[in-house]
Structure formats: C-alpha cells, structure tokens
Amino acid sequence: MRLGDRYRLEERIGAGGMGEVWRAVDDVLSRVVAVKVMLPGVADDPDFARRFQAEATAMARVNHAAVASIHDFGRSHGLTYLVMEFVDGESLAQRLARDGRIAPADTMRLIAQAADGLQAVHDQGIVHRDIKPANLLIRRDGSVLITDFGIARRDDASKLTASGAILGTPSYLSPEQVLGQPATVRSDVYSLGLTAYECLAGQKPFDGDNPYAVALQRLQAAPRTIGITLPAAVLGVLEKALGTDPAHRWPTATALAAAARAAADGSPIPPSPPPKKADQKPRHLTLIAALLAVLVVAGGVAVWGFSRDNSDSATGATGTTGAKSGAGSAAVPAGFTACDKVYCPAAPLCWGGMTAINGHAQPPGRIDCAEPHSYQTYAAIALPAGALDIRTSLLMAQPDIAAACSPELLASRTNAAAGFTPDAWPVQQSDQTWLLHCLARSDKGETTGSIVK
Template sequence: MLGPGVRLGERYRLEERVGAGGMGEVWRAVDEVLGRIVAVKVMLAAVADEPDFARRFRAEATAMARVNHPAVASVHDFGRSHDLTYLVMEFVDGESLAQRIARGGRIAPEETLRLVAQAADGLQAVHDQGIVHRDIKPANLLLRRDGSVVITDFGIARRDDASLLTSSGAIMGTPSYLSPEQVLGQPATVRSDIYSLGLTAYECLAGQKPFVGDNPYAVALQRLQTAPRTMGITLPAAVLAVLEKALATDPAQRWPSASALAGAARAGAAGTGIPAPVGPAPANTEGRARRMLWAALVLAVVLAGGVAVWGFTRDGGGDSAVPAAKAGVPAGFASCGTGYCPVEPMCWGGLTAISGRAQPPGRINCDEPHRYQTYAAIPLPEGALEIRTDSLMAQPAVTKACTPALLRSRGSTPGKADAFTPDAWPIQLPDGSWLLHCLARSPGGETTGSVIG
C-alpha cells in the first residue's frame, strides 16, 4: 500500500502524492542516497502486470534517459520494489501550465509564444532520440519558479523501434489534444506532437480547451467534424501565422520539425517576422493538402492594422446529393481501362468507419509504414456512400472494378502484389465529387514502399 514513508528500492522515501493519471501516481520523494528531492512515478498494477510491460517500459526509460535538455524532465532511475514498477525523475518545483491557466486565465500572446518555443526546443531533443511523446498538453508542461518550461510524463511515449506500452489498437493520448491522425487510429509522428503543442497554445491564448464534449470519444471525434471554438479575441498576425501552420489538418502542412516551430515562435514573439521552414518541402504537399478529407480546420484571418481575429470555421453542407467524379480525368490519375490509375503512389495509413460509414483517410508517404495503397479508381457507384464499408466489395460494380487480376497487373515487380488483397474505399475530390478507390490491402499488417508500378 503506497503512502508517506514507504521506501522503494531501499532508497526513495515517498513523502507526498502530487499527481495521478491513467498510468500511475506521482510522488514527491527523497533520494536518501544522494540527499535530493525527486519525483517518483509508480505505475498502476493493472498496467505494470501486462505481459512484457517491464521490458518495454525499461526500454522507454533508457531512451528517455539519453535526452539531455533543460526543457525535458531528467530520468534518474527505474526499478521494481514492493511488487511496484517505478520511474524516478527530476522533481520540478513549480506548477503545471494547466494550473497556471486555471489560476490566471488567458496568457498574453508574447508569453504564450515564449512558452511554445521552449517546449518545442525540448520536443526537438526528444524527437532526436526517436521518441514521440504522444500526449503533449498543458498538464504535462511544468513551469519552474523562473518560468522556464519542462516537458514531463512520457507514460505513453513511443520510440520509432518500440512497441506500444498498451493494448494493440488503442488510441492513446488525451482526447482534447489528439491530432486528427491519432483520432483516425493512425501512427503518431513528430508532427502529431507539433499539432498537440499548437492546441496547447490555443488554450493558453483562449483560456479554455479547444474541444469539449459529453464524453472523451465525442471530444476526440470533434476535430474530424468541426473546428476549435472561436476565441473571440484579437491576436497579432504573427501569432496566427505560427498557430495556423502548427494546427494544419494535414501533417505534411505543419511545421516540419519542433525546432522550426521554436524558431517561428521566437520570431513571432520578437516581431521580426515568421521564418520560412528550413529544409526540403515534403513531396507534393499541395496535392496532399487538397486531398485531405478530415473535417478541415480553416483559419479565418481578418487582417486589420496588424492584428487579426482568431476564428475557425468549416465548409457546410451534407452529402445528401453526392456527385460522382466530374467529367475528365481527375487530378493525380490517368485513364486506365474503364477507370483511372494513380500517376504516383497513393498510400494510406489506415481506414476508419463510424457506424459503418467511411471516414476520410489520411494520405501518407509510401516509404512510411502503411496498410493500404490505391491501385485504381472509378467514379463512385450510385448509393455507395449509403452502403456499409465492409459490404462495398460485395457490390457488383465494385467487384468488377477492383479485381485481383488488375491488382496483380499493377504490381511494381512480377509477383509483388500477389500477397495483397483487393479492398475499396470512397474518397472525396477537392471539387466535392467522389471516387471509389481500389486498394491493395496488406494482410500481414503495415508494410513500407510502393507495391504498385
């Protein structure tokens, strides 16, 4: 039983519980060997007892211990005592950004950008170690007495080469701060952390969360259906420029790295103008942005005398009258038999259906892990959007178009596509019309590289 006075590892004497979350409890403790105050995170038994948890969590702790940056909480030790798994970290004497917002409300734009820049610096150090935090939010950003920022709580962080610390298929993170791709069940990347930091900046400026709902599922789903609540305050244009790019729905349109975001935030705070991102632009980012089918966050910026009003909106209208692809070959395709074939590889990280209805997928680089790749497309058959996605392949028009033979013929090398299974998914074009994509599905899980020639 945890409580004041309990000693873990014959070294760490617990003094006061200072926090609790979904993974465990955090205690202020005394390191009796070195005579210093530390933070000890004790993992919940239900989590720690998962198969191979200790091995995987130790691998994560080892990776995090290699991060050496003033804006990242230092990891000191890892161990197991009294049948409890624990992690020993730097104790930050201060308060969380969430407590700061709750206590004082909105934070001034210049101060917000300063905090964002420091947090982004720390994130870059984390990302340099191949770690994605996956739960950036005000509660996980601590403020020292001098006002400097410390990133903490890596309970659900993931290394590029590590397995998840939780059950397969779970969407990890806090609903109010998940990126659109995380909501869709796709892998989190460094740009997912950038999006979450953008939402954190929103909360600093607005004094309220960007998304609210009756339950966590509804909160997470909102960013696919609507936009963050309007702030209703005037902000410098430079602040809007930083946040607009951080909150781009398409990951390829966000700041390319945390360090780029940090530089932009500092320039915005200093009023020196927002620097352009450094490094090569992602391939075909303009085309990707047009094809992004998540509910778009459109930044409505009304410039007036160097300031702008922060307000998000979205396109209205439903799909009661859904046009098929308009006359002519759609952009990104070439004529191919009775339909179209993509002129460049089109890969998708995952497909999500809610109550049987297809949700917009997110396109990713084919060199990244993915499950689906388009090998052909046809105009959307009448009534296809009203059919459950798991029944699409049984429809005669779809069966005729998305054949295994066509998939094999589109393989980049002989026999390469044989192990892939045909599937189908409706995807909307920028002009509002629809195509039905014939997809090569990898039955063995995620794959890399293009299977289509």
C-alpha cells in the same frame, strides 16, 4: 515507505491512469526527487509494464534543459517505480486553471521553450504522443519542462497497443492520431499548437460529452473561435501548427520554436521549407482519404478555423477577382437595400471573430451590436469571381475589392470612421448566394454599439 532502500516517499503530488507521482527524498544523495510508482492494478499487465519501462528508456536518452531528467528505474516491495528530477513549480494546466489566458507574447515564449525540448526528444527518434498542458511543467523561474513519456514511441520500437488503438488525451490528439494512424513528430507539433490555443483562448479548442466526441470534433468542426484580438504573427504560428494535413504544419519543432520566438518579439517569422514533393502527395492523399472515410460514418464536414485580427500584410496577393464589384442590376439581397453601387444593411450587422480554414473564409457568427464585437458590416457587394480562392488575409489587396470597400465608403457610411479600418469577408446568404461584406474593424479591438448611420 522507502523504495529500493533509498527513496523515501513523503507526499503524493499527482496521479494518473498508470501510476502515482510522489515527492521523495533520495537518502543516498540527499536530494529531493520525484518518484512515479506504477499502480498495482496495472503492474501485472504486460503492456502497461512495458510502457512504463519504455518511459524510463525514452527519457534517459534525452539530455535537454526542457526535458525531465531520469535518475533511476527499479522494483521494490512489489512496486515498479521511476525516479525523475523534482520540479519546484507547477504544471501549465495548473497555471491556466488559476490565471485563465496567458498573454500572446508570453505564450509564444513558452511554446518556443517547449518546442526546443520537443526537438531534443525527436532527435532521439522519440515521438511523445501526449503533449498537453498537464505534461508541461513550469519552474519557478518560468522555464518549461516536458514530462510524462508514458506513451512515447521510439522509431525502432514495436507498438505497445493493439492495432487501431488510440493513445493520448482526446483534447490534444492530432487528426491522424484520431484516425488511428501512426503519430509522427508533426503530430507532436499539432498537439503543442493545441496547447498554444488553450493558453491564448483560456479554454480548450474542442470539448464534448465524452472523449470520443472530443476526438471526432477536429474531423467535423473548427476549433472554437478565439474570443480576443491577437497579433497576426501569433495567429500565423498557430494556424500552421494546426494544419489538417501534417505536410502543411511546421516541419520540425525547431521551426515552430523559431516562429514562436519571432512572433513573441514582433520580428518577421522565418520561412519554413515547403514539404518535399515526393513526400507531400502520399501523405496528403492518405490523410484526406481517411478523413473522408470517417466523415462518411460521422456525417460531418471537416473544417479547421482560426480567429484572426486581419492585421496580416496585404502584400503578395496572387490572382485577380475577375469581375467588377458593386450591386449592379441584380436583385437586392434580403436584409439589404440598394445604395448607389453597393448594398447597405437594412439593420446593423455585427460579428465576432472571423474564422478561416487554411486561409479560406468560414461562416461568421452574428452578434448583437450591443454586445462586444470585432466587426460590423457597413456595405456589401456581389462576390467577385474567384474571391473564394483567395486567402482571406489577401482580399483587401485585390484592386476591385479595395476600391469597393474603400476608407471613403467607410467614412460615408459610419459615424465613427476614425479608429476603424476597412476589411472584407465573404458571407453566404440564406438562399446560398454569396456576398462580400465590407467590414469596419476597430483598431483597438472589440467594441460595442453600432457605428453605421
């Protein structure tokens, strides 16, 4: 079939809810192009037709190497079509399906390229609203291209959907999109953060039986723990991109790109400017109020988590523990025995990746020590006062905690102190009391078997 007496459709290369994408030849300019044809079943729907034309208009306004170029838009043989540059490569979704995880440095470079393109989109007053691996194309030279602006929205455009409708792919929606609130540039940053998560983990951060369950999970539970050890800088980029409150995310795609490149190169991450005080409070309160409203209905608890390898710098700690460490004269907790000034586990306690919510500890998942694990408890102390208010990455910077979970204690309690680093993590007991676990972390990543005497 030839559209517009010019574009000869040769091979269907993709399809979605709005249309099909064909590899075609432009007979006028003798070049290969991609033609997106609006499906007849939705062509008569005014909203879909307007959205399709909006995609052409949005893409045509952006001129960037990381954003798909728009060549033409028209109607022929009763079909509405959009002509774009043809990409000789594959989508990021196809690469992930084939290769699984992508190495941390490569992931950060990929995300940096996508963020550069996203900034060009945002500079035109456009919010993409559907950033995901399927909409990021990888050329054969490894460069990234953002495509599919079918639900993009301009700042000066009216809404194309009914009030309260949610546009986007459930697995990649930001919390504010789930709540039906307007998407912003920071919503795209969040979606790109979820894409980075999938590249690093080899799986989606949220999954469920239906799209609604998937969307609501980010209001009720943390993303799945990434099951591999990652550099602290990479996790720092990811954590900030996935801030629950938009004000706590990278403020721009450019800031995310700079941070991702620094993490890929092992350089210090450039600081991002804090949110303006005038803007921060209203956004924060609005989002939290909306979250609470949803959670009352869903009966859940809003948490956000990230795996960490605890190689964060221990500098810059603020505050003090305010209490002496040790077992003291309190009753010995269940599962432990009294060992001088600490509690010793009565049986080996091993853990997978630890999870934090905006820097605060969440309950870890216990793992059989015979299975691969990242941490093992070699001692525990009563939780020092104020410890829950300190970022987990800074706990070992507190003098009382560092003295209690010392390398000397690690060496005396284990058979393999060499190659292991002390760490600390608060864990709530079954009786709702808290202990601070002294953890042995392997410097080489996951390990198997118990090292505690």
